[in-house]
Each structure stands twice: as C-alpha cells, then as structure tokens.
Amino acid sequence: MSNSPHIKWLASGEPYSEQFQDYYFSTDGGLAETEYVFLKQNKFPQRFAQSDEYQETALIKIGETGFGTGLNFLVTLYHWLHTPEPKKPVHYMSVEKYPFSKVQLSRIYTLFSKQWPQLDEPCRLLLNAWPDSLSSQSVFEYSFFEQQFKLTLLSGDAQLELSALLPEHKHSFDAWYLDGFAPARNPDMWQQGLFNTLYQLSKPGTTLSTFTAAGFVRRGLTHAGFTINKVPGLGKKREILSGIYHN
C-alpha cells in the first residue's frame, strides 16, 4: 500500500507537510541551502574527483535520512554531472517513510523548473525512473549513466531500514546528509538509536552534516562516536552541524 504524504500546497507552489507541520525546503534559497549545508560541509563536489586529496575508496557512498522531494539528491547529481572526468562513481542511498507519488513529484518539479532550471536534467531523469507508487518497506533502485550514479531509496522508517543495512553495509558510507524535519516535530529522525546506526555504517573519514544545531542532536551524534562542530549557517540560520568519524 502506498504511503504518500499528506500535503498542503502553498500559494508559492511549495509542498508543506500536514503531518509534520513543516516545510520540505525553502524556495527562498533552498538550492543554495542544500549546496551549503550538505554538499559544502561534506566537501562535494571535490570528493567526486578521481584525484581527490581524501584518499577514499573508488566509490563514494552517500547516505541520507529523509529523501522528501529529492532536492538534495538532484543537487548532488547536478554537481556530479558537472565534475570533469575522471570522476568516481556514486551510490546515493536514502530512506523515506512517506515517499511522494509520481503525480506529487511531477507537480513539485514543475516548481523546481521555474525556480532552478539548472536542475531540469536531474529532475527529468529521476521523474522518468520514479515508480507510480512506492509501498512501505519496498526498495526503489535505479542506475543513471551506465551504473556510474546509482540511487537506492528505502521506503520505510529510517532507524528500521538503516539498521537492516548493517550486515551488508557496515563501515562503508563516506558521507551522511541528515535531513529529517525539525527535531521538535520529527523526533524519530533524531533519536540516539539512529545516530548509533549511522556511526556503525560509517568508517574513519566519513563526514556528516545537518541543518540543525540542536544541542541534543550534537550531543547524540557525539555520544555515537562522531566529532561534531558547530559551523556558521546560511542566511537566517545562525549555526548548523558538521561532523567526521575520526580514527
């Protein structure tokens, strides 16, 4: 059974979550925010380059909590596409409890096209691949550019789905984008068990970032084992969190 989210469409055309009473992204700087909070803090697109200074494995594995509209995925794909060859293949794995239906996503991408036409190609690629509906606890996998950029979307609860990855994916992720709704509205996405799972899926050098600077999130990620720093935010956001898994 499909589990698509209950959305209110704002006058601006943006989707707003009725369930969580929160915004998915902001059309006022949403793209710049994604680039700053998630790509820049995790040192993308530099790490996509074959000759990067980070000495990682041949494949970059990015994990995300909260796929939502896919904005972070689209922006990551856009920057990977614009990274000159030779570059590393990317596996983007995300988890989403309430995946948008194809009809909802199509409406959102019409808005993206007006706001951010540079995302047209990634939007078209993802929308063409998107299934008509995604049932709970299913997995959507799709490869772009001859397997060079792969998406795995786990449909279900973040903690349940990511902990189920442990046997196969322990110590294998290179970067995490933590993008649940605001912690006060969406506590399941900011719980200690999930932070511990993220740590177990990580390895020395794995980076992470999130838009929130909430004290309990910083302490929880630190308790899990990450070294976490507060860094200046963008625009109205005073601070955000950026972290790394040290040896």
Ligand SMILES: C[S@@+](CC[C@H](N)C(=O)[O-])C[C@H]1O[C@@H](n2cnc3c(N)ncnc32)[C@H](O)[C@@H]1O
């Ligand atoms: C701020 S939005 C994500 C925005 C998204 N990254 C984007 O680029 O549009 C937070 C997302 O977390 C999802 N979510 C909330 N609780 C969840 C849970 N327990 N497990 C997995 N996903 C969850 C919501 O449905 C929503 O899509």
